[in-house]
Amino acid sequence: MLVSVDFPDLARRTAGFRNGAPYGVTVGADGARVVFLRSAGPYAASPDLWVLDVASGTERRVGGPAPDYGIDRDATVATWSHDGRLHRADLLSGRVAEVPTDGRTTDPQPSPDGTHLGYLTADGCLRVIGPHGDELLAGEPGGASWRDPGGVRWGSAGEPADLFGRARGWWWSPDGGQILACRLARAVSLHLLDLDGGWVDVHWDRETYPHLADVRWDDIGPPLITVLRRMQQHGLVLAIDPRTGETQVHAELADARWVEPVPGTPRQLADGRVLVGGELAHDGFDARCLFADGSLITPPGLYVRRVIGAHSRTGTPAGSPDLIVAGTDGEPSMQHIFRVRTGASGAGAEATPVTTEPGWHTAAVGGDVLVVDDRVWRGGTAVGALTSHAAPLPYRPAPVLDRVTDRRLPAGVLYPTDWVSGTRLPVLLTFGAGPGHQQVIADPAAWQERQWFAQAGFAVVSVDSRGTPGVAPSFEKAVHRRLADVTLADHRDALHALWGKHPDLDLDRVAARGVGLGGWLAALAVHRHAGLVRCAVARDPITDWGHTPTAYAERYLGRLADAPDVYAHHSLTDEPDTPDLLVVDRAFGLHQELDFIRRTIGMEHP
Structure with missing residues (x-):
């Protein structure tokens, strides 16, 4: 039996399949625009940034190359860094400009209202560009550099973060007036930074709970964090007072082996309850579920992989959007998208499948718009699709x-x-x-x-x-x-x-x-x-x-x-x-x- 495709050609053609397809999808909170990455062609090396106008169904190339990007709340502003140079795009007009900085930049993120732009520098500093220019928000002498990558860094995720699924190390407040940022030295600490220069430390027992597993600061409620003991067998979900940095325990997580937080949690629901991921391991159950203030809201038969976001839909009570969740219902090789009710009802824990075709499905959500794989839905109606330029796969495997x-x-x-x-x-x-x-x-x-x-x-x-x-x-x-x-x-x-x-x-x-x-x-x-x-x-x-x-x-x-x-x-x-x-x-x-x-x-x- 002969190898029918040379491996370099296989790699090129498989890359063509991946590169030509849309990915990195986000939806503005008002549901007006869908932002995503896609290469210009199936074999292009670097992706460009694209935006889909939901009302008209038209796609526009914004700029690139953009290996990654950040957007404001309603997807009106996008930022990205390429070769250390910072770029900003107005997603309404389509104007793109390079933003001058003093050095190489990474992880740029606009504020939720789009008026400020934060980014990290190669020497471990966090800076913000606003009406008063490019200003240092956090950094210190002797920080990290190419000579000393182990120095103090602000805003970086840190080495253990990927184990917990945390990819970032700094977050804007919903009103854009503060930034919550990690400081990495020999351990991680967390700090609330005001744009006018004031700051407070976030207080928790960092000696007992050294691992910062997750951070979330949504429009609803205070910032929430998950911290774990060194051996990861016990954790706390804490709410932070953004004025003082003091914390309050909302939930405890425990497991005799290790705690496995569910990505996308903790988060505050519209009715004030705090959503956490946990495990059901009694009365014959062996399930990975979601709980709201201790009440089970997902059925034990659903293995919850990730909480994608909240989705408003016609017919739900005001202030009670559904959750969109990625999970597995019975067959581990499949990932499906589910809708989970969060409002009070007499039906108990339930999850309604959004996808039914066999496969490994993904989704993004914003407002009343839901993107499933490459299909765009608004209010239960398909309104368009993200165009793919992917090349055919070299093989059609049938395992x-x-x-x-x-x-x-x-x-x-x-x-x-x-x-x-x-x-x-x-x-x-x-x-x-x-x-x-x-x-x-x-x-x-x-x-x-x-x-x-x-x-x-x-x-x-x-x-x-x-x-x-x-x-x-x-x-x-x-x-x-x-x-x-x-x-x-x-x-x-x-x-x-x-x-x-x-x-x-x-x-x-x-x-x-x-x-x-x-x-x-x-x-x-x-x-x-x-x-x-x-x-x-x-x-x-x-x-x-x-x-x-x-x-x-x-x-x-x-x-x-x-x-x-x-x-x-x-x-x-x-x-x-x-x-x-x-x-x-x-x-x-x-x-x-x-x-x-x-x-x-x-x-x-x-």
Whole structure:
């Protein structure tokens, strides 16, 4: 069997599919405009900023290239930074101008009313451009620089933030008069900065709760933050008094393994209740849900992945918009969009599906406008669509999806397109990016690289073992303190279970591959399951968990000082060298990786 598409061409064509499609969609709060990124053509390297006028259905290119952007409340002003240069666009007139600054800029964000523009500098400062010019709002001597990236930084998210899904480190107040900003030194602190120069510290027990998991400052109510203990087994949802910086506890979060905040929470609802994500783990329930002041508002059968926003619709009580939520209802490979009632009703917790077609759906919301995938809806009526210039995908993968073993592990088997039943195939077991990242999803673009390997003569097997989101909280957290053993056992058992349904899988010729955490697992597999896994390729693997970011390591393994044996058991450093393991970095070519696997498991070259 021959590789039908050269890998560089596969990468180019897959990039063409992704680059030509609209993404990064946001909707103004008044629902008048939809802003998004899209490349000029399927193979253009950099995206441009576009705006859709909802009333007329017309799209306009605003400018670019724009790798990322920020908008004001009603999407009348947009800002972005390219090569360190700051740009501002009037989305009503279409005028775009470069804004002079003293140095390189990142993360520009206009104030909610569009009158001011804040941005971060390369030396760790937060600055604001307004009627009085470009002024320093927060920064200090000896801050970060290219010589000392570990110096003090204002407005940066910080290293552990991505573990909690927090991408930003500063936020405008709804009235545009204040900024809530992180200060990163050896730890994170939070401060309220007035545009006239005054400021107050946000007070919470940072020694007990050092992790700032989430921050939200919406039009309704005070700013809300989620803070976690170092071991992430307990957290608080706090409301901040924007005058004094004092905090008040709104909710507690607790889990014997780790707290997993739901992205998009906490947030204040229109009726004054505070929405938080949590888990239902009693009376036979095992669910990831939403609660409003302690009352369950989503059904236990819905695994809530993210709260997208509030959506006004005809027929709802004034001041009680629905929530738009991304979640999974039964099948982990699917992501659907749901409408959740927040107003008082006698129906109890309910969620109405917005999407019904199988797939991995996304959404954005503003006012009474809802964008689902590329379709734009207003008040239940389709009013337009975001145009896609995406190139056709190189392959149309058809993975055979299943749930296997008594643990009902999601799994997928991908065959070569010219495979004939009865032809035994060596197996390529993919660990992807490891636990915490699903592989078995209903998105054809996610299977392109795996189909390329399949075309080389493999049955490619992907398993979402315990430790992976999308099934249930207990499934996700079963790896606590035993990540390696649980994950490898699940993959071993899944392979044997799949062989019973796919007899052409040749379990005498199994190779493994993965990246990062997945690379670490692939390397462990060839050492600890050598009787099953013949060889492995590990790209940029974790080798010593003691050298990984502390918050990440402690979530899975606990403190190094408390459990050195656990860290030693999860380390690659003491494993013997073996010619059956190839450790490479991200620059290593996939053709070379393929050649190593073929040679090691005894496949004939095409």
